[in-house]
Amino acid sequence: MVDYRTELNPAQWDVVSTLDGPILVIAGAGSGKTRVIEYRVLHLIRQHKEPGSILLLTFTRRAAREMLSRACRRDVRAKNVNGGTFHSFAYSILKKHAPRIGFDSFVILDEDDAQDAIAACVKRLGFADSHKRFPKKDTLRKIISAAVNKEMTIDEVLEADYPQFLEWSAQVSAIATEYARFKIEKGYFDYEDLLVNLKILLTKHEPLRREIAAQYHYIMVDEYQDTNTLQADITYLLAKDHANVMVVGDDAQSIYGFRGASHRNIMTFADRFPRCKILKLEANYRSHQQILDVANAVLADMKHKFSKQLVSAGSRSGDKPKLVHFRTGFDEAAWIADKIVEFDDRGTPLNHQAVLFRSSYVSIPLQVELQKRGIPFVVWGGMKFYETAHVKDLVSHLKVVVNPRDEIALRRILMLIDSIGTKTAGRLIDSVSADKDRRAPMAVLAQAPVPAKSARQMQSLCALLEKIADPAMGLVKKFDCLMRYYTPILKDKFDDHAERASDLEALREILAGYRQLDDFLADFTLEPPERSGVPGRAFSGEERVLTLSTIHSAKGLEWDCVYILGLIEGVMPVSFSLNKDSSIEEEHRLLYVALTRAKKHLFLSAHYENSGFGPQQFNRISRFVDSGPVLARLEQIVSEAEDADSERPYDG
């Protein structure tokens, strides 16, 4: 048996061994936070606490997965520990108790579905053609979502973040109300509803709250600075009876303010649990000192000061972090690809290297370069596999099979049929829901009048849905039937259908891992698969594959060698953040998160020639890097690919 005490420093051991009572852990980057949670779980189990009574919650799927799999590797009993994202936890509780809050069942809307539902509300209310400059459906969705996540009114959200739409405040509020009504009528839950309804369940049904709370005797929440007030309330409601709750966070790494996260939750926690023990983890086990010097210098430049200074506890080898300048994004991509290969050859394999960026599009030149050279990579974050139109088309068919009254999915698949547009689809859906005899929806559809041109396709759709509704048919078989129907549509609708077909092949593989269609659909919305950089191949994580990731998705992870792309104004900080101090601060913290991912080698890069459209402008180096103390800790390199005649690389 391992003696944790020898593997942990006194502060870490203190956290691991304090099992009862509330604990607030302030953990700096690389301070062994994940390890502490892992060992605390193991310690609880060895103290004969029931694994099923332990609950681990986080905000991101990735962190949740990491946390659970680590503990399992050490002790199989940890498999029975409960955990996941707040959203998936809410789903499992609500699914079990839906009737108690007045729902027989519910269907989860993803972002796209929610936007479509909102667009339908806008139309119903007749605001569609009211005027120009009316917020579009994705903006409306963001406003409504922000209001829920930040517990603000629509007007407050508009005032704070969308002053240009203040003139429409009455209409936006009306849309929000209509959207809420629509969701209740149809039994739809969007992401926020999962949290809101869990909170309602825990607030308004005291016996049930006690029953649920009693199941989870030890609660731990990771990345607490990224929780919003709803999530903090849920944590409180679950934990208040026994107060055996540990939350871990780092206010310097708070990067989800845009979706309502409040690092103030850290302060509120101490108020709600007054007896709480506050413990700090400050020693950094990840990075060598020269990397930490850069991170500390970046931290010191922030308006809002943090008291932490990271001190390296180890003596890792490494070299001085570098800032490399290029002319174009393509030069940048080529140089980095060279470096990656060079490190790989010298003993830092691809899976110990990562390229990080603010926004996915920044990585496109590099992706092209890597493809060209045959360097395998995975992309985390950004446009998701499951959000692409062809995947959604296919999944919508499956949704209709499971729930023929899923209006949004039904509308989507009807409109794939030639000469069926919004009107005809709307009429068909109305006839299904208005059917007095409550016949099977497929039977109603098959008999409903449709334009002559669509009759044949309509018949084959009905036949298909009927056929694959057979519970005895395996999921892969269903998929294959569906593909026979969908392939002509795919070819007609997309120029790049060959590439998309290989995505669907990947979907087939995923489906093969499930027995029940509704399990697959719930996972697909709440814990969707990531897209692999190499089409049609999924990577397990242990393989020698390079990681490309948004900084957001890289949180909590570490690599020997880290490259951060696009350190230019407009990308980092991103241009939309420029008019708000709090947003710029968040961008600043984002850079801090990125820097602290590196263990041994760190490269920052920038290119000064604007590759976008529009008037030719020159990029300026990011204000976060362009500061004396930060530059002093970086070795600057000007790439050889640069033209000798450019005298003023950066504008301004």
Next chain:
DNA sequence: CCGCGGAGTGTTTTT
């Protein structure tokens, strides 16, 4: 009432 083509717009991070 569908669907095409052109104009216009805004561009991010996650569940």
Next chain:
DNA sequence: CACTCCGCGG
């Protein structure tokens, strides 16, 4: 550039 939205022809 890529996507959405609008207006017009079929």
